[in-house]
Amino acid sequence: MTSTTGFELFLPKKLLTFTTHIFQYFGVPLKDASLAAEVLHYSDIRGIDSHGVARLHSYFDMLTLQRINPTPNIKIAREKKSAATIDADNGLGLVVGPKAHQIALQKAAKYGTGFISVFNTNHYGAAGYYAEKALEHNLISWSMTNSTKLVAPLWGAERMLGTNPIAIAFPAKKNPPVVIDLATSAAAYGKVEIALRKGEQIPHGWCIDNQGKITKDPQGMIDGGALLPLGSEREFGGHKGYCLAAMVDILTCVLSGANWGPFAPPFALRQEVPARSVGKGIGHFFGAMDIDAFRDVDEFKVEMDDWIDTFRATTPQSGTNGPLIPGDPERATMAERNKNGIPIIDKVVDDLLDISKKTGVKLI
Amino acid sequence: MTSTTGFELFLPKKLLTFTTHIFQYFGVPLKDASLAAEVLHYSDIRGIDSHGVARLHSYFDMLTLQRINPTPNIKIAREKKSAATIDADNGLGLVVGPKAHQIALQKAAKYGTGFISVFNTNHYGAAGYYAEKALEHNLISWSMTNSTKLVAPLWGAERMLGTNPIAIAFPAKKNPPVVIDLATSAAAYGKVEIALRKGEQIPHGWCIDNQGKITKDPQGMIDGGALLPLGSEREFGGHKGYCLAAMVDILTCVLSGANWGPFAPPFALRQEVPARSVGKGIGHFFGAMDIDAFRDVDEFKVEMDDWIDTFRATTPQSGTNGPLIPGDPERATMAERNKNGIPIIDKVVDDLLDISKKTGVKLI
Numbered sequence: 001m002t003s004t005t006g007f008e009l010f011l012p013k014k015l016l017t018f019t020t021h022i023f024q025y026f027g028v029p030l031k032d033a034s035l036a037a038e039v040l041h042y043s044d045i046r047g048i049d050s051h052g053v054a055r056l057h058s059y060f061d062m063l064t065l066q067r068i069n070p071t072p073n074i075k076i077a078r079e080k081k082s083a084a085t086i087d088a089d090n091g092l093g094l095v096v097g098p099k100a101h102q103i104a105l106q107k108a109a110k111y112g113t114g115f116i117s118v119f120n121t122n123h124y125g126a127a128g129y130y131a132e133k134a135l136e137h138n139l140i141s142w143s144m145t146n147s148t149k150l151v152a153p154l155w156g157a158e159r160m161l162g163t164n165p166i167a168i169a170f171p172a173k174k175n176p177p178v179v180i181d182l183a184t185s186a187a188a189y190g191k192v193e194i195a196l197r198k199g200e201q202i203p204h205g206w207c208i209d210n211q212g213k214i215t216k217d218p219q220g221m222i223d224g225g226a227l228l229p230l231g232s233e234r235e236f237g238g239h240k241g242y243c244l245a246a247m248v249d250i251l252t253c254v255l256s257g258a259n260w261g262p263f264a265p266p267f268a269l270r271q272e273v274p275a276r277s278v279g280k281g282i283g284h285f286f287g288a289m290d291i292d293a294f295r296d297v298d299e300f301k302v303e304m305d306d307w308i309d310t311f312r313a314t315t316p317q318s319g320t321n322g323p324l325i326p327g328d329p330e331r332a333t334m335a336e337r338n339k340n341g342i343p344i345i346d347k348v349v350d351d352l353l354d355i356s357k358k359t360g361v362k363l364i
Numbered sequence: 365m366t367s368t369t370g371f372e373l374f375l376p377k378k379l380l381t382f383t384t385h386i387f388q389y390f391g392v393p394l395k396d397a398s399l400a401a402e403v404l405h406y407s408d409i410r411g412i413d414s415h416g417v418a419r420l421h422s423y424f425d426m427l428t429l430q431r432i433n434p435t436p437n438i439k440i441a442r443e444k445k446s447a448a449t450i451d452a453d454n455g456l457g458l459v460v461g462p463k464a465h466q467i468a469l470q471k472a473a474k475y476g477t478g479f480i481s482v483f484n485t486n487h488y489g490a491a492g493y494y495a496e497k498a499l500e501h502n503l504i505s506w507s508m509t510n511s512t513k514l515v516a517p518l519w520g521a522e523r524m525l526g527t528n529p530i531a532i533a534f535p536a537k538k539n540p541p542v543v544i545d546l547a548t549s550a551a552a553y554g555k556v557e558i559a560l561r562k563g564e565q566i567p568h569g570w571c572i573d574n575q576g577k578i579t580k581d582p583q584g585m586i587d588g589g590a591l592l593p594l595g596s597e598r599e600f601g602g603h604k605g606y607c608l609a610a611m612v613d614i615l616t617c618v619l620s621g622a623n624w625g626p627f628a629p630p631f632a633l634r635q636e637v638p639a640r641s642v643g644k645g646i647g648h649f650f651g652a653m654d655i656d657a658f659r660d661v662d663e664f665k666v667e668m669d670d671w672i673d674t675f676r677a678t679t680p681q682s683g684t685n686g687p688l689i690p691g692d693p694e695r696a697t698m699a700e701r702n703k704n705g706i707p708i709i710d711k712v713v714d715d716l717l718d719i720s721k722k723t724g725v726k727l728i
Contacts, residue, residue, distance in 0.1 A: 080476030112444030
């Protein structure tokens with residue numbers, strides 16, 4: 001099915017309902033299914049299109065093959081007062097992620113900080129969801145996860161790390177919050193795919209081919225090449241992006257007992273099965289910090305307003321409107337999509353229709 | 365005084381003794397003076413030359429002008445069980461940094477995690493010192509600080525942020541630890557100065573001039589231009605480096621009550637005085653996490669050995685020996701300098717001789 005625009009507009013509510021029903025179809029309890037749908041919706045409404053319903057078919061595949069547990073019993077595997085490791089029982093990351101994160105929030109409320117590593121879990125959606133969720137409790141929260149290998153360490157010629165994101169958010173008083181959510185690679189894999197589809201070259205500095213040479217050919221990366229870490233080459237700080245990706249890898253996996261580095265299990269069916277298993281599932285890492293433990297909350301928020309206003313008033317680089325505040329682009333998209341609907345590209349609509357057909361759950 | 369080599373070799377012990385005596389000269393108690401000297405030495409012995417005795421003249425100037433308190437009384441300004449904010453009483457960062465960090469370590473030992481924000485402080489040396497220090501207690505520690513403005517936010521045409529470093533370290537069993545310490549700018553200011561001295565151009569992507577245009581002329585950056593954040597341009601993730609620098613700025617300063625962003629006070633005498641003051645001094649942020657709260661310590665270290673061995677075995681990019689493990693370059697330099705001495709460039713030797721002359725403390 002192909003639209004003339006290349007996409008179809010969906011009402012947010014319709015997508016939420018469909019997604020919830022799909023998870024329920026596999027025996028995920030309603031409350032958990034709604035939560036999972038909410039996490040996907042967080043991405044779709046903000047334009048983080050790679051992390052929303054575009055991934056539903058992968059979840060569908062994994063649930064169909066019973067590779068994900070629809071009714072996990074998450075357990076605290078190890079604990080001290082303000083820290084713990086959670087065994088997520090191979091549940092949907094979209095369900096066990098929020099539940100493990102909740103434990104970090106509770107610990108922060110009680111002790112001032114709460115840090116949680118999670119193993120035996122699966123993809124948890126957009127890292128920013130968790131960081132932003134903490135704001136309603138006046139907590140500052142870090143969120144990190146590993147993922148299937150795509151990125152080469154600087155001076156390496158093969159995929160060894162996921163795009164391993166780091167998210168954190170800070171509330172303000174009159175301004176919307178500062179929401180940071182960044183992958184530790186120079187560019188997103190989705191951008192390489194888009195270039196391939198359009199028959200365009202990619203910039204020098206995004207990718208290497210399977211010989212480890214920097215390539216401008218998207219197919220060269222896809223055929224056994226890799227993304228470069230943030231900073232790209234040594235001269236521009238590629239070692240720093242590698243270090244950040246390594247930090248996320250160790251905090252999410254080595255600390256918890258999940259599969260780190262190149263051994264992260266595949267998420268989609270077509271992905272390569274790792275050479276060995278060094279833990280259980282993938283890993284997440286959540287940190288929560290009670291603002292009130294450090295500074296009067298209102299004072300902090302007023303100061304954040306000043307910070308935001310000051311950075312917004314930076315002299316602009318010519319040809320730009322000046323620096324954005326982290327979270328601005330997603331908020332602009334959210335306003336637009338809440339009004340006009342969520343554009344879903346034809347390929348993803350086809351995926352949803354396929355799921356609909358196979359489950360009998362109506363899409364529209 | 366100019367050597368034929370451009371540098372002089374110093375025995376580590378000689379530099380340590382000289383530095384300690386200089387701090388004592390200003391009334392810093394022996395124990396604190398030794399600690400400050402140790403922090404500077406951490407950088408000098410590892411080749412982080414910009415953060416060692418090369419900065420002693422700035423500390424000397426600030427102490428001479430009584431802009432730094434030689435006998436600070438550090439106080440807990442606010443506290444919950446596993447978190448606190450420290451008022452560093454305008455002490456030497458090299459002294460109050462380690463003391464505030466110690467409180468994070470103690471909290472982690474007691475609660476599982478300990479997070480400390482610090483205000484009313486000064487430059488604390490290399491961020492990595494703190495991360496590495498925690499390893500002897502089997503703790504994982506974050507260390508961050510803000511610093512005088514040098515970096516433009518993406519799409520900005522002026523200096524708004526410091527090079528705001530992030531450090532963290534992880535212990536292994538048979539291997540040396542993974543030590544991460546990175547500035548959130550694309551390149552270091554020191555590299556721009558070196559290019560200027562050599563009459564060379566700088567790579568496209570390091571700096572902008574005072575019009576906000578990317579420049580290859582080091583003088584263009586120095587004359588009111590700025591460093592670019594890690595990632596350099598939008599296409600290569602410059603927004604991510606800006607986000608990381610902003611994160612450090614907020615955690616170190618807005619959370620503690622220090623001077624954030626462009627308002628960080630000058631460290632060296634020639635630096636511009638900020639337009640206004642929004643807090644006290646600069647800010648640090650320390651986090652400590654007890655490995656034992658998450659995973660059996662020995663198991664973690666053995667897994668880290670596997671992680672390190674696996675990453676070392678990555679297929680190398682041609683023309684390289686393959687990826688390094690974070691901390692490798694500093695360890696190689698340390699081995700070499702412990703054996704042969706620390707090379708101090710003539711300009712810094714002149715600084716040290718000037719300090720020696722003004723204080724009467726013998727250099728050699």
